[in-house]
Amino acid sequence: MPPQSLTIFSTHALLEVLNALKADFERTHGCRLIFSFDPTQAVRRRIEEGETFDIAIATRGGIDALATGGRIAPETCVTVGRTGLGVSVRAGAPKPDIGSVEAFKRALLAAKSVVRSREGASGAFFEEVMERLGITDAMRDKIVIAGSGRVAEVAARGEAELAVQQISELVPVQGADFVGPFPPELQQTTEFAAGAASASDARDTAAAFIALLAAPASAPLFTANGLEPAAK
Numbered sequence: 447m448p449p450q451s452l453t454i455f456s457t458h459a460l461l462e463v464l465n466a467l468k469a470d471f472e473r474t475h476g477c478r479l480i481f482s483f484d485p486t487q488a489v490r491r492r493i494e495e496g497e498t499f500d501i502a503i504a505t506r507g508g509i510d511a512l513a514t515g516g517r518i519a520p521e522t523c524v525t526v527g528r529t530g531l532g533v534s535v536r537a538g539a540p541k542p543d544i545g546s547v548e549a550f551k552r553a554l555l556a557a558k559s560v561v562r563s564r565e566g567a568s569g570a571f572f573e574e575v576m577e578r579l580g581i582t583d584a585m586r587d588k589i590v591i592a593g594s595g596r597v598a599e600v601a602a603r604g605e606a607e608l609a610v611q612q613i614s615e616l617v618p619v620q621g622a623d624f625v626g627p628f629p630p631e632l633q634q635t636t637e638f639a640a641g642a643a644s645a646s647d648a649r650d651t652a653a654a655f656i657a658l659l660a661a662p663a664s665a666p667l668f669t670a671n672g673l674e675p676a677a678k
Contacts, residue, residue: 447647451478455489456503459614462671485565493517500646506637518641520637526659527673528637531568534626541625548631551579561597561606564634568611571634598622614672638660
């Protein structure tokens with residue numbers, strides 16, 4: 447008998463993909479999907495503190511760490527997609543040139559404010575980028591730290607001029623316009639993976655959902671939402 451529900455802890459990067467797959471999976475498997483979205487660090491913290499879940503979806507490094515710690519069954523871990531970092535502005539606002547390293551640097555220095563995530567991988571990497579560009583001190587008073595969620599929403603409200611995050615978290619935000627990816631020399635691609643909880647009583651159904659995420663048939667959903675699918 448299938449489980450009544452699966453609890454899935456996921457990064458926001460896959461929100462649209464998961465929601466698009468939800469209805470068909472629930473109908474096919476007779477199992478309700480319960481999503482809870484947080485940055486990878488928060489997903490890890492919740493799991494390590496003992497919260498009950500069936501599937502975790504996070505950065506590949508986060509999933510591997512949870513598997514090493516015994517929270518996720520290693521044999522269930524699958525890379526499902528990847529994305530780079532990009533920039534968004536409020537809808538209708540001028541889009542700065544960020545096509546080269548120097549143009550990107552000029553755009554940051556010219557901006558009145560730039561919002562980044564507090565716990566997401568993108569926020570930490572953006573701090574490294576500013577350090578590499580030698581503009582950390584110049585940017586210090588311009589940085590807006592956002593909580594859990596999509597930082598382009600801050601730009602959409604007019605509370606920051608530029609928003610920096612993973613492309614898959616920028617593209618779907620209404621009220622914001624995607625400017626483009628970081629220049630290749632400054633880009634970081636993040637892999638996302640899924641794995642089933644070692645303690646889950648619904649491992650077969652969890653494995654079926656993970657397989658669906660990684661299936662070639664799901665690839666167009668990833669592409670449409672700013673992600674490169676693992677399955678071609």
